[in-house]
Amino acid sequence: MKKITISAPGKLMLFGEHAVVYNRPCIVTAVDQRMFMTIEQMPQKTFRLDAEDVFVMTYEKPMRLLGTGDLPKAVSFVEQAVKNFHEKYPMKFGVKVTTKSDFSAGFGFGSSSASTVCAIEGLARLNEVNLSKKEIFDLSYKTILAIQGSGSGFDVAAALYGGTLYFVTGGKVIQPMTIDDIPFFVGYTGFKADTPTIVKEVAERASKDPDLYKKIYDEIEQIVNSSLEAFLKRDWKKVGFLMNMNQKLLEKIGVSSAKLSAMIQAAQNAGAYGAKLSGAGVGDCMIAIAPPEKYQAIETAVTKIGGQVIHVQPNVAGVRKEI
Ligand code: MEV
Numbered sequence: 541m542k543k544i545t546i547s548a549p550g551k552l553m554l555f556g557e558h559a560v561v562y563n564r565p566c567i568v569t570a571v572d573q574r575m576f577m578t579i580e581q582m583p584q585k586t587f588r589l590d591a592e593d594v595f596v597m598t599y600e601k602p603m604r605l606l607g608t609g610d611l612p613k614a615v616s617f618v619e620q621a622v623k624n625f626h627e628k629y630p631m632k633f634g635v636k637v638t639t640k641s642d643f644s645a646g647f648g649f650g651s652s653s654a655s656t657v658c659a660i661e662g663l664a665r666l667n668e669v670n671l672s673k674k675e676i677f678d679l680s681y682k683t684i685l686a687i688q689g690s691g692s693g694f695d696v697a698a699a700l701y702g703g704t705l706y707f708v709t710g711g712k713v714i715q716p717m718t719i720d721d722i723p724f725f726v727g728y729t730g731f732k733a734d735t736p737t738i739v740k741e742v743a744e745r746a747s748k749d750p751d752l753y754k755k756i757y758d759e760i761e762q763i764v765n766s767s768l769e770a771f772l773k774r775d776w777k778k779v780g781f782l783m784n785m786n787q788k789l790l791e792k793i794g795v796s797s798a799k800l801s802a803m804i805q806a807a808q809n810a811g812a813y814g815a816k817l818s819g820a821g822v823g824d825c826m827i828a829i830a831p832p833e834k835y836q837a838i839e840t841a842v843t844k845i846g847g848q849v850i851h852v853q854p855n856v857a858g859v860r861k862e863i
Contacts (some may be wrong), residue, residue, distance in 0.1 A: 541580060541581040541582065541583065541633070542580070542581050542666055543578065543579070543580040543581070543666075544578070544579055544662050544665055544666050544861065544863070545576060545577065545578045545579075545662075545861070545862040545863040546576075546577050546579070546658045546661050546662040546665070546859060546860070546861055546862060547574045547575060547576045547577070547658065547859070547860060547862050548574060548575050548577075548654040548655075548657045548658045548661070548699040548700070548858065548859040548860075549570040549571055549572065549573065549574050549575075549654060549698065549699060549702060549856050549857070549858065549859075550570070550571050550573045550574070550575070550643050550647075550649030550650045550651065550654055550698075550699075551568050551569065551570055551571060551649060551650045551653070551694070551695050551698035551699065552568070552569055552571050552649065552726065552818055552819075552825070552827065552852070552854065553566060553567075553568050553694065553818045553819050554566075554567040554568060554569055554704070554722075554724075554767070554818070554827065555567040555760075555763060555764045555767045555782070555783070555786055555816075556760055556761075556763075556764040556786075557790070557795075557817075557818070557819055557820065557821070558739070558742055558757075558760075558790065558793060558795065558820075558821075559756075559757040559760035559761060559764075560692040560694055560707070560708070560709055561690065561691070561692050561709065561739060562709070562757050563708070563709045563712075564708070564709065564757050564758075564760060564761040564764070565706055565707065565708045565713065565761060565764045565765065565768075566692070566694050566706075566707055566708075566764060567704065567705070567706055567707070567717070567764060567767060567768065567771070568694045568695070568697070568698045568704070568705050568707055569698070569703070569704040569705075569722060569854040569855050570698045570699070570701075570702040570703060570704070570854070570855065570856050570857070570858060571649060571852040571853065571854055571856060572642075572852055572853040572856045573641075573642040573643030573647075573649050573852060574641070574642050574643075574654070575639060575640075575641045575642075575643075575651055575654035575655050575658055575699075576639065576640045576641065576642075576658075576862065577618075577637060577638070577639045577640075577655060577658035577659060577662055578637070578638045578639075578863075579635055579636070579637050579659070579662040579663060579666055580635065580636045580638075581633040581634070581635060581666065582633060582634035582635060582636050583633065583634070584634050585602060585603045585604070585633070585634045586600055586601065586602055586603060586634040587600065587601055587602075587603055587606055587619065587622055587634060587635055587637070588600045588634070588635070588636040588637065589615050589618055589619070589636075589637045589638075589639075590636075590637070590638045590639070591614060591615065591618075591637075591638070591639040592639075592640065593639065593640060593641050594614035595614070596612065596614050596615055599612070599615050603622075603626060603631075603634055603635075606619055606620075606622060606623035606626065607619060607620055607623040607686075611687075616687050617652045617653075617655055617656045617659075617683060617684070617687055618637055618639070618655050618656070618659050620656075620683045620686050620687050621655075621656045621659035621660050621663075621679075621680065621683045622635060622637070622659060622663065624660075624679055624682055624683050624686070625659070625660055625663045625664070625679065628679065629663075629664075629667060629669045631663070631667055635663070635666075637659065639655055639658075641654075641655075647728055647824065647825060647850060648732065648733055648735070648819045648820070648823075648824035648825060649852075650695040650698065650699065652684065652687075652688075652695075653680070653684060653695035653696045653698070653699045654695075654699045656680045656683045656684060656696065656699075657676065657680050657696060657699040657700050657859050658699075658859065659683075660676050660679050660680045660683070661676055661700075661859045664676065665861065673700060673701065674711070674714075676700060676859075677693070677696060677697060677700055677711050677714070678711070680696045680699075680700065681693040681696050681710065681711060684696060688735070688736045689736060690736055690739045690740070691735070691736075691739070692707070692709045692710065693707075693709070693710055693711050694707045696711075697711060697714050698858070699858065699859060700858050700859050701714060701716060701858045702855075702856055702857040702858025702859070703716050703717065703719075703855055703856075703857075703858070704716070704717045704719050704722070704771070704854065704855050705717065706764075706768050717768070717771060717772065718772070719771055719772070719774075719855060720855065721854070721855070722771075722829070722854045722855065723776055723829060723830060723831065723832055724827050724828065724829055724830070724854065725807065725812065725827065725828040725829075725830055725835055725838050725839070725842075725849075726818070726825055726826075726827050726849070726850045726851075726852055727803050727807070727825060727826050727827075727828075727842045727847040727848065727849055727850065728824070728825050728847065728848040728849075728850050729797070729799045729800055729803065729823050729824060729825065729826070729847065729848075730799070730823075730846065730847075730848060731797075731799070731822070731823030731824070732823055732824070733819065733820045733821065733822045733823035733824045734820075735819070735820040738795060738820040738821060738822055739820065741794075742793055742794070742795065745793065745794060746793075753793065756789050756792055756793060759789055760786060760789055763782050763785050763786050763789075766778075766782055767779055767782045767783075767786075770782060776813055776829050776831070777813050779813065779814065779829050780812060780813020780814025780815075780828075780829040780830070781813065781814055782814065783813075783814035783815055783816040783827070783828075783829060784808070784814040784815070784816070786816050787804060787814075787815065787816035787817065790816065790817055790821060795817065795820065795821030795822055796817055796821055796822075797821070797822050797823065799823075799845075799846070799847075800817045800821065800822075800823075800826055802845050803815075803826045803842050803845060803847040804816065804817070804826050804828070806838075806841040806842050806844070806845055806847070807826070807828035807830070807838045807841065807842055808828075809841065810834060810837040810838040810840070810841040810842075811830060811831070811834035811837055811838065812828035812829060812830040812834065812838055813828075813829045813830055813831070814828065814829050815827065815828035815829070825850065826847070
């Protein structure tokens with residue numbers, strides 16, 4: 541029986557969250573916290589999952605029942621990915637999936653998208669089905685939508701392509717950016733944000749004032765496009781300035797929080813070029829762009845108000861075969 545181990549990175553949103561759900565661009569970078577997944581063929585036609593990090597051990601069901609019943613959240617993305625792959629490319633065998641991740645699901649670094657991409661890429665390789673990157677993206681994105689109901693797919697693209705990407709909703713544009721380093725700082729609020737809930741709340745508010753939200757998303761689009769240029773020129777002061785502008789618009793759509801705003805302000809006051817929340821908002825992380833000599837002062841300021849510093853490297857490789 542064949543076996544393969546695949547890994548895929550988590551992600552951090554740099555610009556354009558929320559607007560990217562509505563046909564606008566964003567900029568995302570893949571970070572060095574990876575999901576590792578081993579997939580083994582099994583003679584009996586069953587799906588089995590061992591995911592110790594999320595306390596799932598020996599979860600098992602017949603392949604024909606994939607996706608049925610109430611799926612525990614921790615298994616749902618992998619099970620749905622196997623289901624979607626199996627429907628399109630029927631497998632003669634069952635599969636045993638074992639996951640192990642570098643990152644805490646709490647930080648919002650995208651463990652669901654990383655595990656979905658690992659599953660689709662791993663199954664394609666294991667079954668010798670030759671899929672293009674875009675085909676893997678489409679099948680993975682379909683999986684995410686089936687479970688979450690919403691999402692732009694930017695996290696799937698980051699897990700798959702790696703690096704830093706200029707991305708438009710649903711993968712309409714997936715453009716790798718040539719950047720080697722990004723002088724950034726990441727702080728965690730201590731609260732886990734539930735992205736689908738926050739996206740839904742924003743949609744509800746937008747439905748009451750569609751013109752205002754359209755205007756805000758258009759402005760975010762312009763900021764993202766300007767930041768693409770600034771990134772490519774390595775004009776970090778400009779990137780920081782644009783982050784501050786993006787943050788103001790995120791506050792207008794109601795996705796910042798007292799803790800996020802305090803951490804962002806602390807970073808700005810301690811010498812960052814700019815700072816903003818990253819991802820869905822409400823909880824999760826903030827990021828700042830800063831000259832490296834200011835990192836220590838920013839770390840002290842953010843920690844002092846209860847933020848947790850997270851050391852991650854941006855711009856890392858996308859999904860790959862490990863063994
Ligand atoms: C969440 O990390 C980012 C959002 O834009 C949702 C999405 O793009 O799928 C809020």
